[in-house]
Amino acid sequence: MNNFLNSYFIKTHRLEISITIIAVVLFLIYFLGAPHVFTRFPIYRAFMQSMPFFGIIAISATFVVTLGEIDLSFPSIVGITSLTFGMVLTATDGNFFIAFALATALGMFAGLINGLLVTKIGIPSIVATIGTLFFWRGLVNVISQGSGVAIVDVADGTWHHTLFVEKLFNKIPAQFIWFIVLTGLMQWVYRYHKFGNHIHFVGDNKASSQMMGINVDNVKIIAFVQLGFFSAFAGIFTMYEMLYFWPTQGSGLMLTTLAAVFVGGTSVFGGKGTIFGTFIGVLIIGSLESGIVALGLSGFYVQFINGLMITSAVTIYALIQRKKT
Amino acid sequence: MTEELLQLKNIYKNFGNVKVLKDVNIKINKGEVVALIGDNGAGKSTLIKVITGVHRPTSGQVFFKSEEVVMKSVAQSRKMGIEAVYQERALCDQQELWRNIFAGREITNSLGFLDIKKQRKEAEKILRDYIGFTSKAITVDSTVMGLSGGEKQGVAFGRSLYFDSDLIVLDEPTMGLSIQETEKVLNFVKGLKKKNKSAIFIDHNIIHVYGAADRFIILDRGEVVEEFNKDEISREALVQKMIQLHESGKIKVEA
Numbered sequence: 001m002n003n004f005l006n007s008y009f010i011k012t013h014r015l016e017i018s019i020t021i022i023a024v025v026l027f028l029i030y031f032l033g034a035p036h037v038f039t040r041f042p043i044y045r046a047f048m049q050s051m052p053f054f055g056i057i058a059i060s061a062t063f064v065v066t067l068g069e070i071d072l073s074f075p076s077i078v079g080i081t082s083l084t085f086g087m088v089l090t091a092t093d094g095n096f097f098i099a100f101a102l103a104t105a106l107g108m109f110a111g112l113i114n115g116l117l118v119t120k121i122g123i124p125s126i127v128a129t130i131g132t133l134f135f136w137r138g139l140v141n142v143i144s145q146g147s148g149v150a151i152v153d154v155a156d157g158t159w160h161h162t163l164f165v166e167k168l169f170n171k172i173p174a175q176f177i178w179f180i181v182l183t184g185l186m187q188w189v190y191r192y193h194k195f196g197n198h199i200h201f202v203g204d205n206k207a208s209s210q211m212m213g214i215n216v217d218n219v220k221i222i223a224f225v226q227l228g229f230f231s232a233f234a235g236i237f238t239m240y241e242m243l244y245f246w247p248t249q250g251s252g253l254m255l256t257t258l259a260a261v262f263v264g265g266t267s268v269f270g271g272k273g274t275i276f277g278t279f280i281g282v283l284i285i286g287s288l289e290s291g292i293v294a295l296g297l298s299g300f301y302v303q304f305i306n307g308l309m310i311t312s313a314v315t316i317y318a319l320i321q322r323k324k325t
Numbered sequence: 326m327t328e329e330l331l332q333l334k335n336i337y338k339n340f341g342n343v344k345v346l347k348d349v350n351i352k353i354n355k356g357e358v359v360a361l362i363g364d365n366g367a368g369k370s371t372l373i374k375v376i377t378g379v380h381r382p383t384s385g386q387v388f389f390k391s392e393e394v395v396m397k398s399v400a401q402s403r404k405m406g407i408e409a410v411y412q413e414r415a416l417c418d419q420q421e422l423w424r425n426i427f428a429g430r431e432i433t434n435s436l437g438f439l440d441i442k443k444q445r446k447e448a449e450k451i452l453r454d455y456i457g458f459t460s461k462a463i464t465v466d467s468t469v470m471g472l473s474g475g476e477k478q479g480v481a482f483g484r485s486l487y488f489d490s491d492l493i494v495l496d497e498p499t500m501g502l503s504i505q506e507t508e509k510v511l512n513f514v515k516g517l518k519k520k521n522k523s524a525i526f527i528d529h530n531i532i533h534v535y536g537a538a539d540r541f542i543i544l545d546r547g548e549v550v551e552e553f554n555k556d557e558i559s560r561e562a563l564v565q566k567m568i569q570l571h572e573s574g575k576i577k578v579e580a
Contacts, residue, residue, distance in 0.1 A: 012466070194437045201428050204417035211379060211415040213400035213429035271419040 014320050015265035015272075019280045022263075022313060026284060026291070034294035041171070043290060048176035051286035053238050054253050055179050055279070058260040059186045060230035062278045063196075063223045065261050067203040068270025069118065069125040071224060074231040074257070076136035077110045078250025081232035083140050086149035086245035094154035104232045110136060111228020115221030140247055149245040156243055164240040175237050187275035199223060203270030259306065260285045263313040267321070284309060328355040329391065330492055330523050331376070331407075336385035338371055338547075345371045346382070347547040353492065356521040358514060360528065360538035362567070368547040369527050373494045376525070377409040378402035390491075400429060408490035410481040410498055416469045423448035423465040426484050447487070456483035475506030482513050493517060493524045499533050511537050531567065535560040543570065 010017065031038045057074055064071050085103035092098050110132065117128035155161050166174050190196040198219045201209040210216050231250075239245060264281030266273030288309065289302050297305075331353040338346035346368050353359050361369045374380045376387075378396040387394050389405055396402050399409075409415070416425050423445045432440045432447070448465040452458045456479040469477060478498055485493050495514065499507040514537040517524050528534045534541070535555075541563060543551040550570065558566065 188438075192439050192441065194431050194433050194439065197424060197428070197431060197439060200420055200424070201417050204419045208415045208417050209428070211377075211399060211409065211411055213398065213403055215398070215400075271417065 015317060016274055016276050016280075018316055018320065019263070019265050019274075019277045019284075019313070022309075022316075023280045023284050026287070026309075030287070030291045030294065034291075034296070037294040043294070045167075045171065045173065046290065047283075047287055049173045049241070051282050052173075052175040052179035053234055053241075054257045054260065055282040055286065056182055056230055056234045056237070057227070057253065058257045058264075058278050058282050059179075059183055059275055060227045061257060061261050062186075062264070062266050062273050062275055063190065063199050064125075064227050065258075065266045065268065066190075066199050066270060066273040067220055067223055068206075068268075069220065069223070070258075071114060071125065071129045071227055072254060073110070073114060073129040073132040073136060074227060075250040075253045076133045076140070077107055077228055077231040078235040078238070078253060079140040079247070080110065080136040081107045082235035082239050082245050082249050083144055083149065083247075085232075085236050085239055086151050089151050089154050090149065094158060096158070096160040100236065103236060104229050107228040107230075107232025107235075108225045109228070110231075111225040112221065114228070115224035118224070119217040119220050137251070144245075144247045146247055148247065150243065151239060151245070152243040155240060161240050164237055175241070178237070183275060183279045190273075190275045195219070195222065200271055203272075205271070256285050259310050263310055265313075265317050267317070281313075327357075329353075330355045330357075330389070332388040333372075333376070334386040334388070336372075336375060336387070337383045338368075338375060338380060339383045345547050346375070349385070349544075349547070349549055351542060351549065353523050353525065355491075355523055356518055357540060358518055358524045358526055358538045359540045359542060360526045360534040361542050361544060362528075362531070362534060363544035366546070367544040369544055370496060371547075372544070373409065373496055373525060373527065376402070376492075377407055377494055403430065403488070403490075406489075406491035407494065408485035408488060408492070409494040409496065410478070410485055411496045416477055416480060418470040419468055421466050421468055422452065422463075422480060425469055426451055426480065426487070430488070451483040451487045452480075455486045456480065473506075474501045475503065475509065478502065478506070478510060482510075491522060493522060495524060495526045495528075497527055497529065499528055499530065507533065531560070531564050535563060543567070545570070 027038075037043050057078070061071060061074065081103040084106050085099045088099040088102050089096070114125070114129055114132055117123045117132070118125045121128075162174070164174055164178075168174060168177065190199070198209070198214050201212070201214055202216050202219045206216055235250060238249060260281035261278050262268065262281070263284055264274065264277030264279070266278065285306070288306055289299070292301050292305055293299060329352055331351075333349055333351045336346055336349040337344070349368075349372060351359075361372065363369050371380060375382050375396070378399045378401055381396065387396055389407070394405065417428065420428075426448045427444050432443050434440060445465050452463065452465060458476070458479065463472065463476065469480070472480070498510045498514075502510065511533060514524060514526060518539075526534060526538055539555050541553045541555070541558070542549055543566075551566065553563070553566075
């Protein structure tokens with residue numbers, strides 16, 4: 001037993017193991033507390049339907065957080081790109097390719113602005129992205145004038161609707177499959193691609209990274225750009241699910257998304273993180289509301305328990321980190 | 326005949342209104358170890374950052390292997406054969422050694438994914454053969470965080486040897502090291518000469534510098550103020566020279 005606890009795998013995967021244990025315990029509580037809900041499929045289908053909307057962004061945001069940076073503007077990037085997608089899709093009578101290309105290009109442009117503000121102008125990311133958070137949401141309000149955009153006529157029943165949100169075998173929502181595949185791909189990039197490697201180095205020590213020949217600014221800019229892209233991508237999923245754009249779209253995503261990243265064990269100081277952890281973080285944060293209500297507690301407990309979860313998870317990680325040093 | 330490796334001509338470097346380097350002219354020959362001596366703020370670190378591509382000079386020319394070069398980045402200078410072992414050791418604490426050794430020079434496939442197997446194998450070779458780590462406690466999977474100052478320095482040296490650089494820049498390599506570890510570093514510098522490699526060696530300790538270097542360049546407030554070959558000056562005389570320079574006001578005296 002002692003050998004197992006001291007093994008290389010355990011030593012190098014402490015964070016992942018801790019977060020998995022937390023998730024297992026949580027789901028055990030759900031299971032034992034509300035077996036009538038958690039032994040049936042519909043609750044899991046609901047999870048699979050709703051989690052990818054913020055899960056995809058959380059996976060992407062893990063790259064930015066590992067850099068020791070933060071992006072608070074993605075909820076508004078979701079807003080402006082979803083609006084663009086809806087408007088272009090209706091204006092082109094359902095041309096998916098043009099709508100997708102424009103929405104994601106705008107997402108990447110928004111990410112590029114964040115990246116340039118942080119690297120070239122030198123504004124701390126928390127401040128720069130508060131600015132762009134208001135800017136893009138403001139633009140949504142100005143363009144939409146508070147009105148929504150319905151895409152039901154040009155999207156419902158189309159092949160792209162099927163591709164994004166239709167249910168596989170009538171059970172598994174397509175967005176969940178997308179989420180799983182993207183998580184796998186991003187994990188691979190995060191740990192085993194040169195870019196992911198550079199993300200870790202820059203987040204760990206910017207000056208050393210520079211001396212080792214890593215282009216620190218470029219790494220940061222690309223990280224913000226990919227988050228812009230995936231914010232747009234997640235927005236498009238929401239559009240297909242709802243078939244409607246409303247001007248506040250995306251604005252509720254900020255805390256759940258960042259909570260999933262931090263509960264997942266990515267260090268706010270940078271240099272260390274895990275995509276698998278963020279994935280489990282999404283399962284935890286995304287299941288809390290339904291789980292708490294199913295357990296018979298009132299909805300008023302949701303935030304309280306959410307807070308408790310986040311605080312205990314980050315405390316455990318801080319203690320693990322302290323033990324290491 | 327001595328073969329020239331690096332030449333700096335009329336190098337100036339300003340940071341805003343502050344003139345950090347003023348008309349610096351330096352030559353380094355092949356197989357030569359040159360010591361840069363000077364007080365804090367003399368411009369030593371800035372000078373080596375110009376040589377290694379961290380900073381671009383405000384004006385002046387750099388020649389490497391007789392060709393004029395414009396050093397735009399660290400990646401470029403490394404590619405040309407200039408490697409730095411910095412005071413800060415240029416290592417990232419939380420990352421494993423197999424990642425640190427190849428940082429910025431990863432072995433990848435055409436899609437940019439790391440060849441982990443090869444990187445680990447080569448890192449293992451560097452740890453055992455180039456650095457001579459024998460302790461089982463240090464493996465390619467160890468993070469830098471757990472290493473001593475000397476071990477960190479060893480990793481930085483091993484990296485420079487592995488990549489077969491022509492010019493190795495050592496920025497205060499003995500700072501904060503034990504006597505034993507310092508000895509290892511000085512032996513490493515002497516070993517470079519045998520391999521016909523060149524080095525620029527920065528250190529505050531004249532005794533360390535004298536043992537390892539062939540030539541001494543004294544910098545003060547961004548200018549080269551004196552230059553000696555080792556056969557022109559004894560260790561004691563070099564110490565005396567530094568004191569004289571302090572007293573004559575050419576070199577700022579520390580309070």
